[in-house]
């Protein structure tokens with residue numbers, strides 16, 4: 440951070456900015472770490488140093504350190520980008536968290552990060568961080584697509600870039616799975632206890648999935664290691680929730696105004712935050728429970744609720760809203776017909792869930808609409824729309840299959856799939872072209888080119904993308920017919936006509 444020193448004026452009278460190396464001088468009203476940062480050691484390595492981690496797990500850890508201390512500061516590893524790593528390291532890993540809601544914005548300085556490593560530039564430092572005996576937890580937020588684990592089989596995908604590279608060069612891994620297995624092998628060799636692996640991405644039963652992928656990968660490298668991992672390493676599942684838009688110049692401007700410092704690593708988020716964690720840590724953990732995290736035996740029901748209601752509605756909104764020409768979530772939420780569509784979707788998604796003690800799904804849905812409406816958060820629909828092939832399986836397809844099996848109405852899920860297909864056409868209803876940001880963008884583009892705008896052939900082409908739609912769904916003729924019908928209306932009469940035809944009058 441760079442302090443604008445009022446007292447330090449240059450000869451020409453302009454304010455001079457100087458680099459901040461401590462918390463001294465932060466403007467009053469800004470919460471700063473209440474613990475002595477330098478006295479606390481580093482016990483967590485986090486892979487995936489994006490805004491979400493810094494707005495969520497790092498904040499819980501900051502609170503836990505303030506309440507009960509412990510050697511639990513975080514060394515962050517960024518797999519690809521170097522920009523945020525450099526920004527953080529130039530600021531003693533301090534950064535501003537802006538919380539925005541309808542009452543205004545509050546700034547807080549987070550102190551739980553202890554350093555940042557760009558793995559692509561400094562792979563040795565990344566490996567050393569993971570191998571240190573002091574590292575007792577390795578957590579991850581690397582996005583759904585970066586794991587390279589098949590959701591259905593739990594095996595690693597050999598054609599996935601990072602997996603393919605790492606299987607060929609297991610001692611120089613570039614992906615998260617390869618790095619974790621390499622570090623665990625090294626610890627086993629040296630007689631160092633393994634760390635707990637904590638997946639914090641929006642994947643169903645994320646701990647279980649990562650465990651399966653890690654063991655499968657390890658088996659290909661060393662069968663004994665795979666058995667050791669299966670016996671000794673814990674992979675708690677978690678549900679994480681906090682809406683965190685990409686930071687921009689406005690974030691940095693507000694951070695500067697509120698704290699008095701320039702901060703190239705400032706981020707912004709909403710006030711709401713939730714973390715549900717399975718409490719199976721083999722070498723301890725920070726006092727996250729004192730920071731508001733809910734420690735449970737089984738996270739799956741919470742995970743399903745969040746993935747199907749929040750994330751499912753988010754994806755539906757991103758595709759319909761983007762095609763209609765809206766830019767941000769809050770803008771689309773001004774549209775009463777879109778709100779009715781989201782409410783309908785959430786009610787049907789809730790109908791696929793088992794009841795959860797102390798949780799009322801109707802209230803949850805109501806609160807979600809309020810969070811989406813938050814006028815202070817500019818959450819771009821395009822950010823949510825990306826990586827649809829990675830997100831739809833758990834958000835839309837899984838509940839669709841369950842509804843169909845139960846003989847229920849799965850029409851809302853057909854609508855959401857049709858909206859994604861319409862989005863794949865790459866042009867809004869106002870004629871604006873956009874890129875499809877998805878790991879399978881090439882295949883989608885090929886399917887689109889070959890089929891023009893005929894709903895049936897477009898849908899058939901996308902249903903045929905290998906491994907995307909589970910067979911059970913591809914073969915559900917009636918449901919598939921509904922997708923085509925909805926897509927036909929979306930293409931022929933427009934998204935609004937399609938929405939109006941499904942929402943209650």
Ligand code: CS2
Nearest residue numbers: 679680681682750753822823
């Ligand atoms: C969003 C999520 O981008 C997306 O796909 O649905 O990032 C969502 O904002 C978070 O899961 C909220 O916790």
